[in-house]
Each structure stands twice: as C-alpha cells, then as structure tokens.
Amino acid sequence: xxxxxxxxxxxxxxxxxxxxxxxxxxxxxxxxxxxxxxxxxxxxxxxxxxxxxxxxxxxxxxxxxxxxxxxxxxxxxxxxxxxxxxxxxxxxxxxxxxxxxxxxxxxxxxxxxxxxxxxxxxxxxxxxxxxxxxxxxxxxxxxxxxxxxxxxxxxxxxxxxxxxxxxxxxxxxxxxxxxxxxxxxxxxxxxxxxxxxxxxxxxxxxxxxxxxxxxxxxxxxxxxxxxxxxxxxxxxxxxxxxxxxxxxxxxxxxxxxxxxxxxxxxxxxxxxxxxxxxxxxxxxxxxxxxxxxxxxxxxxxxxxxxxxxxxxxx
Amino acid sequence: xxxxxxxxxxxxxxxxxxxxxxxxxxxxxxxxxxxxxxxxxxxxxxxxxxxxxxxxxxxxxxxxxxxxxxxxxxxxxxxxxxxxxxxxxxxxxxxxxxxxxxxxxxxxxxxxxxxxxxxxxxxxxxxxxxxxxxxxxxxxxxxxxxxxxxxxxxxxxxxxxxxxxxxxxxxxxxxxxxxxxxxxxxxxxxxxxxxxxxxxxxxxxxxxxxxxxxxxxxxxxxxxxxxxxxxxxxxxxxxxxxxxxxxxxxxxxxxxxxxxxxxxxxxxxxxxxxxxxxxxxxxxxxxxxxxxxxxxxxxxxxx
Amino acid sequence: xxxxxxxxxxxxxxxxxxxxxxxxxxxxxxxxxxxxxxxxxxxxxxxxxxxxxxxxxxxxxxxxxxxxxxxxxxxxxxxxxxxxxxxxxxxxxxxxxxxxxxxxxxxxxxxxxxxxxxxxxxxxxxxxxxxxxxxxxxxxxxxxxxxxxxxxxxxxxxxxxxxxxxxxxxxxxxxxxxxxxxxxxxxxxxxxxxxxxxxxxxxxxxxxxxxxxxxxxxxxxxxxxxxxxxxxxxxxxxxxxxxxxxxxxxxxxxxxxxxxxxxxxxxxxxxxxxxxxxxxxxxxxxxxxxxxxxxxxxxxxxxxxxxxxxxxxxxxxxxxxxxxxxxxxxxxxxxxxxxxxxxxxxxxxxxxx
Numbered sequence: 001x002x003x004x005x006x007x008x009x010x011x012x013x014x015x016x017x018x019x020x021x022x023x024x025x026x027x028x029x030x031x032x033x034x035x036x037x038x039x040x041x042x043x044x045x046x047x048x049x050x051x052x053x054x055x056x057x058x059x060x061x062x063x064x065x066x067x068x069x070x071x072x073x074x075x076x077x078x079x080x081x082x083x084x085x086x087x088x089x090x091x092x093x094x095x096x097x098x099x100x101x102x103x104x105x106x107x108x109x110x111x112x113x114x115x116x117x118x119x120x121x122x123x124x125x126x127x128x129x130x131x132x133x134x135x136x137x138x139x140x141x142x143x144x145x146x147x148x149x150x151x152x153x154x155x156x157x158x159x160x161x162x163x164x165x166x167x168x169x170x171x172x173x174x175x176x177x178x179x180x181x182x183x184x185x186x187x188x189x190x191x192x193x194x195x196x197x198x199x200x201x202x203x204x205x206x207x208x209x210x211x212x213x214x215x216x217x218x219x220x221x222x223x224x225x226x227x228x229x230x231x232x233x234x235x236x237x238x239x240x241x242x243x244x245x246x247x248x249x250x251x252x253x254x255x256x257x258x259x260x261x262x263x264x265x266x267x268x269x270x271x272x273x274x275x276x277x278x279x280x281x282x283x284x285x286x287x288x289x290x291x292x293x294x295x296x297x298x299x300x301x302x303x304x305x306x307x308x309x310x311x312x313x314x
Numbered sequence: 315x316x317x318x319x320x321x322x323x324x325x326x327x328x329x330x331x332x333x334x335x336x337x338x339x340x341x342x343x344x345x346x347x348x349x350x351x352x353x354x355x356x357x358x359x360x361x362x363x364x365x366x367x368x369x370x371x372x373x374x375x376x377x378x379x380x381x382x383x384x385x386x387x388x389x390x391x392x393x394x395x396x397x398x399x400x401x402x403x404x405x406x407x408x409x410x411x412x413x414x415x416x417x418x419x420x421x422x423x424x425x426x427x428x429x430x431x432x433x434x435x436x437x438x439x440x441x442x443x444x445x446x447x448x449x450x451x452x453x454x455x456x457x458x459x460x461x462x463x464x465x466x467x468x469x470x471x472x473x474x475x476x477x478x479x480x481x482x483x484x485x486x487x488x489x490x491x492x493x494x495x496x497x498x499x500x501x502x503x504x505x506x507x508x509x510x511x512x513x514x515x516x517x518x519x520x521x522x523x524x525x526x527x528x529x530x531x532x533x534x535x536x537x538x539x540x541x542x543x544x545x546x547x548x549x550x551x552x553x554x555x556x557x558x559x560x561x562x563x564x565x566x567x568x569x570x571x572x573x574x575x576x577x578x579x580x581x582x583x584x585x586x587x588x589x590x591x592x593x594x595x596x597x598x599x600x601x602x603x604x605x606x607x608x609x610x611x612x613x614x615x616x617x
Numbered sequence: 618x619x620x621x622x623x624x625x626x627x628x629x630x631x632x633x634x635x636x637x638x639x640x641x642x643x644x645x646x647x648x649x650x651x652x653x654x655x656x657x658x659x660x661x662x663x664x665x666x667x668x669x670x671x672x673x674x675x676x677x678x679x680x681x682x683x684x685x686x687x688x689x690x691x692x693x694x695x696x697x698x699x700x701x702x703x704x705x706x707x708x709x710x711x712x713x714x715x716x717x718x719x720x721x722x723x724x725x726x727x728x729x730x731x732x733x734x735x736x737x738x739x740x741x742x743x744x745x746x747x748x749x750x751x752x753x754x755x756x757x758x759x760x761x762x763x764x765x766x767x768x769x770x771x772x773x774x775x776x777x778x779x780x781x782x783x784x785x786x787x788x789x790x791x792x793x794x795x796x797x798x799x800x801x802x803x804x805x806x807x808x809x810x811x812x813x814x815x816x817x818x819x820x821x822x823x824x825x826x827x828x829x830x831x832x833x834x835x836x837x838x839x840x841x842x843x844x845x846x847x848x849x850x851x852x853x854x855x856x857x858x859x860x861x862x863x864x865x866x867x868x869x870x871x872x873x874x875x876x877x878x879x880x881x882x883x884x885x886x887x888x889x890x891x892x893x894x895x896x897x898x899x900x901x902x903x904x905x906x907x908x909x910x911x912x913x914x915x916x917x918x919x920x921x922x923x924x925x926x927x928x929x930x931x932x933x934x935x936x937x938x939x940x941x942x943x944x945x946x947x948x949x950x951x952x953x954x955x956x957x958x959x960x961x962x963x964x965x966x967x968x969x970x
Contacts, residue, residue: 143565233742307743
C-alpha cells in the first residue's frame, strides 16, 4: 500500500507541474502583448512598460516560465489589476461559495444518480430501466443554465419557494442554505443524469462478469449479489465516473453561478475574463484544475483501498 | 473436399453473409432510439440549411414599433425586445449549433484519433508522454478551457469552434488509445508486421479503421457536448457575437424578460435540448448496434 | 401442471434404462428457446439425459452444440432472453421447472451446483476467497462468522489447498489458475450437492494441473456419492473419467450410452468424426480444438433433415438424411442410443483405430 500511495503521490506532483505549465502557455497564447491586452488600448506607454516589468514579460520565455513556476509554488499568483488584491486572495475568498455549491450539487448528483443507475442496471430491460434512462437522457440534454432559469421562473418567481438570486452573502447560516438549495439542485440533477447513465453501464458490466454467474450458480440471493457482491466491484468504475464528472460539474457550476448571480470561482473567473484581468484568470483556472487533480488523486487512493490488485500494482 | 461440397459451402457462406447484412440493417431500423435520433438530426440539418426559405422573417430585422409582440400568424413565437422574429432567430440559430457540432467533431475526431492511435500503436515513451499530456488536459474542466481559449482569441464562430475542439480532443484521444491497445495484439496486425508492411501503413490501413466504431460513438456524443458548450458560451456573451442569432444568445436575451415573455427563453432551450437528445440517441443507438464488445471500451469515457 | 410436488418424485417415472436407481438428475425432452431476428429458435431442442448418483456423465460436443446451454437451463441460469419452454428437469425426482424463483435459488448450491470454464474470471477479485466461500455458506445456512470460516478452511483442505489457514485470507489474484479452480470447486461442493455440473473445468488450465483437478473431482465423487456432469470437448478426459457419455450436436443428443459402448461400438458419424479429430500426442495440445470439416450449423437455420448431414462423411447428399430428422433410438444394448438413420452402418464399419 505504501508503494501504491507513493506512486499516486509522484503522479500527483507531475500532473500539478503539468497544469502550471499548461496555464503558463495558455496565457502566452493570447495574441499580441499581454500587458497591452490587460491595460486596454488607451494605456500609457509608461504603464505598459511598468506592467511588463512586473509580469516579467521582458525576460526570455524560459526564464518567465521558471519565474512563474517558482511563484506558483510559493503561492504568488500575481495581482488582480482591477482590485489590486493578490489574485490568490481573491480566489480564496470566492472559494467557500463555490465549494458549498460543488459539495451540495455533487451530493445531490451522487445521492440521486448512483442509486438510479444501479436500479436501472438491476432492472435491465424492464420499463423501470427504460423510464430511468429516458429521464436521464432528458436530464443531460437540457443546458444547465436554461434549467436554472426555468427553476427560478417557476420555483422562485411563481412558486416563491426559494430565493431567486444571490447567495445571501453576510446572511445567517440557514438563509445561506436556503439560497444554496435551488442552485445545488439544478447543478446536482444535471450531473445526476450523467452519473446515472455511467453508473448503469458500469454496473451492467459487473453483472455480466463470470463471478456473478458463479455466485448465482451457488444460489447466492440476487439481493446479496447486487448490493454486497457486485456493488463493491462497480464501486471503482462508479468512483471513476464521479471523478470524470467532477471536472465537468465544475464547468457547469460556472454557468449555475452566473444564472443565480452567486459569488464564486466561476463568476470570479468570468468577470476576470470580461475585465481582461489576466492574472486573476490564470489563478482561477489554476486553482480549479488543482482541485480536479486533488479529487482524482483522492479517488486513486480509494481505488487502492477497494481493489487489492491495485495495491500490488498488477 | 468434393466439388459439390465446395459449392454447397460457398452457397451457405453467401447466404450467411446476406443474412448478416440484413440483420445489420434491421439492427439499425429496429432500434427506436437510433431511428428517432437520426430523424431529429436530419430534420435539424434540413432546417439549418433551408433556413432562408423556411424562416418566416429575417432573423436580424429589428422593428422597434413591434417589440415583445405575442405570437401571431406573422410572428409564430412573437418578437423579442428589438422586434425581431423569435422563430426565425431559432431557425437560423440551428445553423450555428449544427456548424459547431459538425466542425468540433471533425476536428477533435481527426486529431484525437491520430494522437490516440499514435500513442496506443507506437507505445513506449511517446505513449507515456501523450498519456501524461492528456491527463493534464483532462484536469481542466472542458467548459472552463473553452471559456479561457475563447477569451484569449476573441469571440467569433471560428474561435468558438477551435476552443471547444481543443477542449474535447483529449477525450477522443483517450478513447482511441484504449481501443487501439485492444487491437494491437490481434493476429491480423501481427501478420501485417510479419509480411513487412510499414508501421504507418498498418496504422492507417488496419488499426484506425478497426478502432473507428467506438470513436464514432464518442464523436457523436461530443457533438452533443459541443452544442451545449457553444450554447453556454453564447449565453455568457462569449460566443458568436450579436446580432447573429444563436440559441444560447436567444436564451440570454430572453432572460431579462423571462417573467413577462417566458416563451422566448423556453423555446430556445427546448431547441438545444432536442438537438442534444437527437445526438445522444444517435450515439446510444450506434453504441448498441455497431459492435456489442465496444460497449466495454467506451463505457465511462463518454464525457 | 397442478401436480403437487410430492407426486412428481414418483419412482415409476424413471427411465427404464436406469431402473437400478433413481437418477440424481434427469432431463426430459428439454427445450430452450431464444427469440431471433428470423423467428425463435431452439438452442436446446428436446434433450433427454440422466445421471445416477455417484456416476460421471460426460457431455461432449463442439462449442455451439448446446451442451453448456442445456445445463445452464438445468440450473435455471439461461441468459436472457432465452427461456426453457418445454420439458422436465428432475432433480432427485423434483421437477425444478415447477419451483418458484426463490425455491430454485435454494436448490442451487445446496443440491445442484456448477463449476465453470474459466477459473480466472470466476472469482470476484475484490473479496478474499474466504469471504467468497463464506458468502455461499451464508446464502443457505445460518452460521456465525467464525463457524463459516472454520468450514471454509475445512473445504480448502478438502480440495488440497496447502496451508488453508493462511490462504483463506488471500485474494484471487494471489492464487494460481489451478488453485482458483480448486477454490471454485470448494465453493460448489460446500453444501454437499447431489449433482455437480462441471463445464469444461480444466480447459483454461495447464495439462498437469488439468489432471489434478479431475482427480480431485473423482475423489470428491467417491467420498460423497454425488453425481458429476462433466461438460467437455476433450475425449481423452471422457475415456478416463466418464461412466456414461452423451454426445450433443445442434442442440440435440446425437448419441448416448455407457462410455465403453460409445468407444467400442460408436453408432453416430458425428461421434466418429469427433474421435478422428482428437489431436495425437505430437500435435499442439494447448489448442486442441476439434476440427471437423465445415462449421457447426446456425441454430437459427437448421437443415430440415439431420443437422449433421452437410458435414457427414456417411450421409452427405443422401436423400433420406436430408429429408428426415432422425430420432434417438436404441442401438445394441438398452442404454446405448443414437440419432442416426444409418447407425448400423457406422457400427459395422468399426471406428477407433
């Protein structure tokens, strides 16, 4: 297990370095002079020169890269040109709002999607399966921001059940939860549809394995096969599904934050993009991608716990 | 083997081949999802191409004397806050969505297939590097990556297509590589090596064609994802710029007046959903019919 | 259909050929049907077979002959959308087709059990073998964890797994193929079934390991008196381990009888072809697939006459063979039967060289 953890850790570090590299080159991909891009067409020559110097743009690219890497490791991700705050501070202050949405949404997604996917697989070929898959198909096909709008229209504006906009920044805990429910449901249910589809195929694959047939031939009850025996095998692909979906859900979360006018990483990045606040974009993208990588590393460790073959590296 | 036996065998083989072809066609026509999806996408394509003849009005003509009109014979879905015909804008919007879907699939399929096939086929350090790069790219949420790329390149149809294609190519490459890995050890590949065919030739003539079915399924589904991504970008105002009609921008424009004229945003969302449902049904249908064993290979990597 | 279960076990119904005792398992006119693109077809087409307690019945045939499907039908595990549509499956006199799903589950493992071809995929990789054996025990008996563990260790000992106290906590990937098949056998016999169906139990194993596993089955049969159905395409195994043989072709029994009778007085051309295709010692035994000229028929498109006619060295082109589908009838002594119009010709020709 120690070796397995070590390998996972080395992989994690390598991927993180890769991510910083991608972000570095992504921002160098902007055509023209980033300093000019950031300051707009009416910037004075002195301001541009000053910014170029601060960003290290006057250095050769490889030096810029190492400087960027060095600063990233120490947590210096530059400053927002709009607020003048360190970019990381801005991002960190947005983080709790995004985290609560992500945790809320993903909980809904997993709690709804995984059981429905399993049920669908167990009832393979019956009307229950067809009905669940039809609902899931519709769920993955409507754009999440549209579902958000419709939810606001019917449940907030007409229904008056949930507040339409904002996250009750500065409000009490329960008020904030009340504001979280609708966005989390909208995000969660769209992700649940994906999870249900992928969980179903993972579970079906496991149920088609020889060892399931062996268990049946030995008279192990169907319920026990489904929920004790096969579920443990399906757990790994299901975890992988959740890992894959997580990155995707973060993309959707940007849209949900915008529709519900919630603060958060997504809306911070979007605002930064519109304001050409380029170091803030960099910092936001970096933090989001790091989150995805950390989640996937955690899942990797979990695979090792569930599947003994992983630990020995077979 | 006697002549009679040989003839009988040949006849039986022909008959078997005919039956296989017949059942293959019937597998498609008998798959309701596939048929519905194919019909939806065909209709969408007809609407998009025939937009100038089908649309009752110009999608761009504003009429400030007739803003937010309710549905009528002349404006079946009413008009928006600039007096433009909503139905016409939706009909023209199909052009953008389908173009994005088509080009993104074409680009990500081409590059993803090549990259994935190279990695899986050649192996060694090249494979390790490509896999590492793909893993890194997959750490960025696809939509976020598209967002950042569009922001960097400026908003135009080309940059939307490029951005979404770049964001989704690694996913196609992942599937392609895993499929090629299962094909590489098969006897006919080894036989091709043995008779001295060049690796590139084997790759193009044998490996890629045999690996295509699952990749086509992924491509169909990524067309759906691409349409959703384009709609999201348009909704955020980062897609194809106004006044061009796109489904996402119709929703965004309708957002401000959704309480009084909900039909505008609602109908645009339904257009997106129908196109995406069509592509997903098509993808599911292809997966069920193309090759039963590939379900395993593509499962879990469809995002 | 309204018969009560007690009367189904009436001994008088037993095949007169085996009046010596009631068969442990008897299939009567079993038909298993699959829906197909061109209409439904029978993958098992009226199979009647029986095996006595303490006896080994070998079921032989090419892949696709319906031999596995026959016994998946018997144990109630026909893959969807297939269905048993006709016949009786008598396990010690009880018709299994009359049982409810739950009663049938209770029968599997306790009275009728099955070992499959591939031991590498037959064990669940994420549970220890002890857990998996205990899982079977718990499915049928109320036992504490420690009791189940004790029994499991005993079973591992019984199938000659060295150091069972340690091995019980191993995961499947820590065991060799032969050991895994032993574990699967231990699971199958854990509740002392009357009948054990072994579907090509050694095909995936090395030759030396094959012999060990089969010796183990023979030994277990001696100890418990259970009946064994050995599904195989390896006639070498048949000669050594089987008391009786059933040769299957295209979902039907082509020839059945005592092993000796089948070997000495072969009465069906298909059986003859099978013997001829047995690889000699010089050829590569690892890929000992039966090679008879031509393909086994598509069960969805069987010829009108004898299913073997197109490939038959004796009957190919004969009008009577193309016209009538031969029924199984007695040849020689009472238990030896063959489904061939010209079986007398086959016997007089003499076969095995």
